[in-house]
Amino acid sequence: MSRLGDLGARLYRGEVGYDFVGKRKFWYALSILITIAAIAGLAVRGLNMGIEFKGGAVFNTPKTSISVAAAQDHAEEASGHDAIVQKLGNGGLRIQVTELNTAQADKVQAQLAQDLDIPQEKINADLVGPSWGKQIANKAWTGLGIFMILVVIYLAIAFEWRMAVAALIALIHDLTITVGVYALVGFEVTPGTVIGLLTILGYSLYDTVVVFDSLKEGSKDITKQTRFTYSEVANRSINSTLVRSINTTVVALLPVAGLLFIGGGVLGAGMLNDISLSLFVGLAAGAYSSIFIATPLVADLKEREPSIRALKKRVLAKRKAAAAKGEAPDYSDEGPGEPRGSEPDDGEPAERDIPPAAAVAGPRSHGGRGRGRPSGKRR
Amino acid sequence: MAAPQKGRRQTGAPGKPGRTLILFLIAMIALVGGMFGAGELTPRLGIDLAGGTTITLKAKSSPGQANAVNETNMNTAVGIIERRVNGLGVQEAEVQTQGSDNIIVNIPKGTNSQQAREQVGTTAQLYFRPVLTLGPGDPSTQQPPPDASPAPSADSSKSPSPSGSDKDGDKPDKESADPPAAEAPSASETTQGRALTEDLKADATPTPSGSDKPEPSASPSASEPATPPADPATEKLQADFAALDCTNEKARGALGDNAKSGQPTLACGENDGVWEKYILGPAEVGGKDVDDANATINQQTGQWIVQMDFTGGGSKKFQAITSKLSQQQAPQNQFAIVLDGEVVSAPSVRQTLSANAEISGNFTQESAQDLGNILSYGALPLTFREETVTTVTAALGGEQLHAGLIAGAIGLALVIIYLVLYYRGLALIAIVSLLASAVMTYAIMTLLGPGIGFALNLPAVCGAIVAIGITADSFIVYFERIRDEIREGRTLRPAVERAWPRARRTILVSDFVSFLAAAVLFTVTVGKVQGFAFTLGLTTLLDVVVVFFFTKPIMTLVARTKFFSSGGSWSGLDPKRLGAKPPLRRSPRRLSAPIDPKEA
Numbered sequence: 014m015s016r017l018g019d020l021g022a023r024l025y026r027g028e029v030g031y032d033f034v035g036k037r038k039f040w041y042a043l044s045i046l047i048t049i050a051a052i053a054g055l056a057v058r059g060l061n062m063g064i065e066f067k068g069g070a071v072f073n074t075p076k077t078s079i080s081v082a083a084a085q086d087h088a089e090e091a092s093g094h095d096a097i098v099q100k101l102g103n104g105g106l107r108i109q110v111t112e113l114n115t116a117q118a119d120k121v122q123a124q125l126a127q128d129l130d131i132p133q134e135k136i137n138a139d140l141v142g143p144s145w146g147k148q149i150a151n152k153a154w155t156g157l158g159i160f161m162i163l164v165v166i167y168l169a170i171a172f173e174w175r176m177a178v179a180a181l182i183a184l185i186h187d188l189t190i191t192v193g194v195y196a197l198v199g200f201e202v203t204p205g206t207v208i209g210l211l212t213i214l215g216y217s218l219y220d221t222v223v224v225f226d227s228l229k230e231g232s233k234d235i236t237k238q239t240r241f242t243y244s245e246v247a248n249r250s251i252n253s254t255l256v257r258s259i260n261t262t263v264v265a266l267l268p269v270a271g272l273l274f275i276g277g278g279v280l281g282a283g284m285l286n287d288i289s290l291s292l293f294v295g296l297a298a299g300a301y302s303s304i305f306i307a308t309p310l311v312a313d314l315k316e317r318e319p320s321i322r323a324l325k326k327r328v329l330a331k332r333k334a335a336a337a338k339g340e341a342p343d344y345s346d347e348g349p350g351e352p353r354g355s356e357p358d359d360g361e362p363a364e365r366d367i368p369p370a371a372a373v374a375g376p377r378s379h380g381g382r383g384r385g386r387p388s389g390k391r392r
Numbered sequence: 393m394a395a396p397q398k399g400r401r402q403t404g405a406p407g408k409p410g411r412t413l414i415l416f417l418i419a420m421i422a423l424v425g426g427m428f429g430a431g432e433l434t435p436r437l438g439i440d441l442a443g444g445t446t447i448t449l450k451a452k453s454s455p456g457q458a459n460a461v462n463e464t465n466m467n468t469a470v471g472i473i474e475r476r477v478n479g480l481g482v483q484e485a486e487v488q489t490q491g492s493d494n495i496i497v498n499i500p501k502g503t504n505s506q507q508a509r510e511q512v513g514t515t516a517q518l519y520f521r522p523v524l525t526l527g528p529g530d531p532s533t534q535q536p537p538p539d540a541s542p543a544p545s546a547d548s549s550k551s552p553s554p555s556g557s558d559k560d561g562d563k564p565d566k567e568s569a570d571p572p573a574a575e576a577p578s579a580s581e582t583t584q585g586r587a588l589t590e591d592l593k594a595d596a597t598p599t600p601s602g603s604d605k606p607e608p609s610a611s612p613s614a615s616e617p618a619t620p621p622a623d624p625a626t627e628k629l630q631a632d633f634a635a636l637d638c639t640n641e642k643a644r645g646a647l648g649d650n651a652k653s654g655q656p657t658l659a660c661g662e663n664d665g666v667w668e669k670y671i672l673g674p675a676e677v678g679g680k681d682v683d684d685a686n687a688t689i690n691q692q693t694g695q696w697i698v699q700m701d702f703t704g705g706g707s708k709k710f711q712a713i714t715s716k717l718s719q720q721q722a723p724q725n726q727f728a729i730v731l732d733g734e735v736v737s738a739p740s741v742r743q744t745l746s747a748n749a750e751i752s753g754n755f756t757q758e759s760a761q762d763l764g765n766i767l768s769y770g771a772l773p774l775t776f777r778e779e780t781v782t783t784v785t786a787a788l789g790g791e792q793l794h795a796g797l798i799a800g801a802i803g804l805a806l807v808i809i810y811l812v813l814y815y816r817g818l819a820l821i822a823i824v825s826l827l828a829s830a831v832m833t834y835a836i837m838t839l840l841g842p843g844i845g846f847a848l849n850l851p852a853v854c855g856a857i858v859a860i861g862i863t864a865d866s867f868i869v870y871f872e873r874i875r876d877e878i879r880e881g882r883t884l885r886p887a888v889e890r891a892w893p894r895a896r897r898t899i900l901v902s903d904f905v906s907f908l909a910a911a912v913l914f915t916v917t918v919g920k921v922q923g924f925a926f927t928l929g930l931t932t933l934l935d936v937v938v939v940f941f942f943t944k945p946i947m948t949l950v951a952r953t954k955f956f957s958s959g960g961s962w963s964g965l966d967p968k969r970l971g972a973k974p975p976l977r978r979s980p981r982r983l984s985a986p987i988d989p990k991e992a
Contacts, residue, residue, distance in 0.1 A: 071490060099443070101782050107446075139490045149921055156916035156925075160909050167908065171901060208851040208924045211913060212858060215906035215928065219862070222902040223869060230894075257872045263810060264868065265861030268803025272857060275799045285796055288854045296861075 034248040037309035044186060044306055051193020058196045063203040064097070064111040066150060072125060073137040076104035079129050084108055091124035092117070095201055111201075153207050160214060172225050179310035180221045183302035187217045191295040200290055209291030216265065217299030220258055221307045227254045228308060235324065242325040247312040251304055262300035269293045409945035416941040420828065423835040435834070436841030438849025438923070439486060439500040441793050445783055449473075449776040451493040461493050465774050470495055478922070495776065500847045518682070519675035520710070522717055523726040523738055524656060525633065527669050626656075629671060633658055638667035659728065661735025670735055672728050676713040681706020687760035690750075696760035698751045707748075715744035736763065792850060800857040807860060815871060817956060822867040825943045829863050832934050837927075852927045859931035862906065866939045869902075870895040870947070884957040888947050899939055906932045 033040070072088075081098045084106050088096035094111040101107050110121060126133035161181060168177035191210060195202060228250035235243060272289035315321050427433065436442075451461045451469070470487050477485040477497060486498040638660035659670045683703045690697045702710050717725050718741045728738040729751055737751045755763070804826075811819035833856060840846035848856075873891035874884075882890065910929030914922055950956050 065488075101446075139494065149917065152917040153913070153921050156913045156921070159916060160912040163908055163912060164905060167905070204921065205851045205854070208855070208921060211909070211921065211924070212855060212928065215909040215932075216858075216862065218905045218909075219865065219902040222905055223898055226898045226901055253876075254872075257868055260814065260868045260872070261861070261865040264807050264864040265858065267806040267810060268800060268857045268860050271799040271803030271806060272796065272854060275802050285792065285799065285850070285854065288851055289799075292854070292858060 031252065032248060033251045033304060034244045034309045034312045037305070037313065040305035040309065044302070048186060048189050048193070051189050051196070054193045054196040058199065060192070060196050061199050061201045063095070063201045063206075064109055065204055066147060066202065067111060069094070069109060069111040070117075070121065071139050072106075072108040072110070072122060073101070073139075074106045074108070074125075074129065074131055075136075077106060077129065077131060079106065081106065084129060087125060087128040088121070091128060092121045149204050150207060153211060157211070157214070164218065168222075168225075172229055175314040176225050176228075176307075176311050179307045179314065180218060180225070182310060183221055183299075183307035184214065184217050186302050186306055187213055187295055187298040190298045191291055194294045195291065198290070200287055203287050205288040206291050209288040210295065212292060213295030213299060216296055217302065220261065220300050220303035223257060223261070224251055224254050224303050224308050225311070228311065236320050239324070239327045239331050242328050243315045243321045244312040244325075247308050247315070251308050255304070258300060258304060262296065265296050266293065269296060409948040412941050412945040413949070416828075416945075420832060420835075423832060423839070427835045427838050430839060430842060432838050432842055435837040435848045436846065437500065437793075438847040438852070439498045440849050441853075442501045442847075443783065444498060444500040445781060447497045447499070447781050448490070448779040449495045449497065450779045451495070451774045452777050461774060463492075466493070466495065469774055469776070473497060494779065518678065519730045520677035520713065521657070521659075521672035521675050521728050521730055522713065523670055523724060523728050524673050525671040526726070526738075527633070528666070629656060629658065633669065633671050636660070636669050638669045659730055659735050661728065661738060668735075670728055670738070672730065672735075675730075676727070677702075677706055677709045681709060685764045687755070687757065687764040696755035696757055698755070698760050698764045699748065700750065701748045710749065711744055714741045717741040718744055793853065796850060796853050796857070800853070800860075803857060804860055807864060811864070818871050821943065821946055821950060822864060822871070824946065825867060825938055826860065826863060828942050829931075829934055829938045830860075832938070833859070833931060836930060836934070846926070847923065848927075849923065851924050855924055855927045856931065859928075859935075862931065863935045863938065866899045866903070866935055867943060869898050870939070870943065873898075874947075885951045888951040892944060892947075896940075896944075900936070903932050903936050 074084075081100055085096050085098040085108075088098065088108045088110055092110045096111075097109040099107045099109075108125070122136055123133055125131075126136055129136075161184070164184075165174075165177045165181055168180055188210065191213060195206065200206070228247055231250045231253075232243060232246045235241075235246060241249075269289050269292045272285050273293050316325065451466065466489050470489055473495060474485070474487040477487065477499060485500065488496055490496045636658055654674050656671060656673050659672050661668050661670060681702050683701045683706065685698055685700045687696055687698055689695070713727060717727055719725075722740065726738045726740045728735040730736070739751065751763070807826075808819070808823055811822050815822065837846060837848060837856075870891065873895040874887050877887035877891045878884065880887075907929055910925045910932060913925035914929060917925065
């Protein structure tokens with residue numbers, strides 16, 4: 014905690030920081046790469062849709078003493094697809110197998126009859142239509158579309174349209190990656206998966222909104238000063254909310270990881286895997302995109318605005334002038350309250366001498382003032 | 393850049409934390425008490441975890457519609473049944489096709505499966521048909537109306553079902569006193585129900601004045617069915633009508649099966665426990681023409697009624713039929729609302745109606761809501777027969793739920809460990825808040841089981857586990873704000889108050905986005921996804937409630953304690969560790985220069 018808390022303090026003051034915005038091209042490239050991989054996986058391998066989407070066959074057996082688990086093993090072996098087995102009120106079994114057509118169903122029926130030692134004609138086979146899953150999926154898509162439109166409108170009102178656009182791109186990015194992972198891993202897509210995916214909607218945006226909120230606050234009167242460019246302020250916002258982002262993500266991921274690795278892995282619960290995997294990937298992608306994609310995108314969009322561009326010019330000119338005078342560029346006009354380098358309980362020089370690349374002018378320079386600079390407050 | 397003066401106006405008032413907390417606790421105790429009071433101690437589980445009932449329906453191909461059982465119609469039927477059984481959308485019932493002509497409906501345990509079966513299986517087709525002839529349902533008590541002249545049959549219908557319910561009883565008197573008394577004789581037998589216009593202002597012609605009368609009576613469509621020409625089909629209908637015994641359930645069932653929408657048909661209807669039989673004309677308006685229907689209480693009579701809104705086309709058709717019928721003599725001024733061959737209600741028409749109408753009858757709340765459901769979710773394109781009804785065990789089984797719960801517990805433990813390591817003393821507040829949130833979520837979910845049929849399925853369990861993280865997020869946002877304020881050099885009490893307005897805004901904005909997602913999904917989707925969206929929305933709302941009415945007041949109170957305000961190393965708020973600018977412990981208005989004016 015001491016280390017982390019201290020890091021938090023220094024991030025907060027901007028003494029340390031990573032130049033997320035400055036290095037955005039790298040992260041964009043990385044994201045594009047991952048997205049391409051996801052789309053390729055989707056195109057090549059496709060999604061492994063569950064019985065609810067693809068339909069399949071249902072076998073009903075008469076009263077039998079065979080256990081559900083044994084029947085499931087037999088059915089999966091006979092068909093090569095996932096099977097769901099339920100016990101019926103009359104003592105019989107209902108075995109649902111994904112993705113079978115009539116001919117395959119006949120074969121599986123024969124095999125099952127043999128394995129379960131039940132006369133074949135007593136096993137009733139029927140094909141199940143995909144309508145249920147299709148309907149759910151179609152409506153989920155509709156819901157997704159409407160949600161995206163509404164959320165863009167909302168964010169455009171609450172923040173501004175650039176942030177809304179950036180948040181939307183980040184959201185689509187998260188969903189693509191998650192779906193791509195599904196395609197690559199080959200997990201079965203069930204309505205549970207769709208649900209997991211839909212959870213990401215709100216969650217991915219939650220993180221993004223937290224950063225944007227800070228950015229909105231930080232860039233309120235940005236054109237009235239000449240010390241920082243918008244990108245620098247944006248970067249500062251990311252850094253000052255970094256601890257928060259990390260903490261919220263860790264705290265959200267821990268229970269999901271519990272579901273995925275302990276619930277799914279150790280205890281072998283199939284459906285939990287489906288849901289928690291999509292959640293795990295989606296949440297991680299959501300945290301990543303809120304930091305590396307959404308905010309840099311906003312900065313990119315913002316820097317196109319004339320007033321912001323003019324600001325950048327002014328800032329750079331001023332820095333140049335200051336540099337010419339041989340002064341430290343950023344602090345020349347600093348008020349007395351600047352809390353530069355107050356790390357009381359740990360002054361590791363190594364930490365402090367962050368190479369310029371990592372502690373770029375932006376994040377480091379506005380130390381303590383990103384948000385309500387202390388000098389101002391205690392005037 | 394961030395305006396320096398910005399922070400100043402955002403000093404939140406401490407308020408009355410104690411009172412808020414007590415209110416919150418009372419609400420929580422009320423919820424938990426309600427849970428015990430209702431005798432429901434666990435949430436109702438969905439079909440994947442608890443099993444339930446499976447109903448298999450087989451589509452019947454009625455004569456003359458051999459091709460009706462096709463994929464499109466089956467899928468439409470699935471959609472309609474899905475909406476019907478899921479009602480509010482939190483029941484988690486599953487509906488899917490099986491084979492080419494079966495639909496299986498899985499209903500979770502604990503649902504009123506009898507009611508569900510009725511909604512699913514027995515309701516099929518809805519028509520509005522004009523009444524041609526009306527008679528008592530039991531042939532033995534009846535003087536046959538062989539000549540089909542309307543008058544005797546109308547009389548005979550009156551005798552077995554005298555004045556109907558008393559609530560209706562006072563109405564006819566008033567009506568008969570009305571100027572458009574042309575159909576006064578019919579008024580007394582409209583005990584079945586009555587269609588009244590809602591929009592009197594619109595094109596409804598409220599009083600068919602006497603002068604209108606003669607002209608429409610000559611209209612062929614009206615007179616033709618009333619005095620049927622002696623063609624064989626009609627004679628057969630008459631003969632069948634005479635022989636029909638509506639008290640016989642089998643006979644009634646056969647009627648529904650044979651009815652064709654385009655031709656006159658026989659039908660039975662129950663009125664105050666007495667069966668009546670009808671000859672009905674071809675269907676004029678179908679169930680598809682109804683846009684929406686709701687059960688409400690008629691303020692005047694205190695009876696349950698069903699209000700209908702028609703679609704554009706339906707409204708025109710309905711206007712046409714009512715304008716025609718309003719010119720008729722009893723009983724031909726009635727139209728019958730026929731559901732699966734059975735007359736639900738046969739209101740008489742006194743005026744032209746258009747966009748909406750209401751059905752009154754001897755409804756209970758439940759039957760009115762059922763009918764409203766059926767009308768608004770449309771009539772099935774096919775008729776179905778219930779093939780089998782059987783119970784099924786859970787598809788996933790208890791071990792999945794166990795695995796999920798164990799995993800959830802482990803996840804929660806990990807979250808707590810992380811919070812304690814990172815936030816130390818503050819974690820205590822987070823944990824207590826999480827617990828409060830968990831208790832409320834559990835109690836509300838449990839109460840919603842019997843309340844609106846809410847059923848918890850495995851995805852929802854996962855959602856609830858994930859909600860741990862989402863709820864913890866709000867605390868983290870707040871705690872980090874407090875710590876930022878402390879870093880600015882404030883002492884704890886002002887820090888807690890100053891951090892709140894900003895944290896509050898962030899929490900509200902982000903929770904709004906989550907809630908928006910939930911609301912959209914709930915509105916748009918069906919079945920499982922809808923149930924999940926409900927869970928998501930619920931936990932989001934509870935998150936806001938808990939943070940506002942529990943965490944914040946607790947934080948305010950805690951800030952007054954020595955343990956936290958002294959900033960001990962275990963409080964999680966140690967200014968030194970947080971890297972607050974040093975000399976400021978007691979004075980937020982630090983004036984001194986930075987101790988370590990680091991270069992750049």
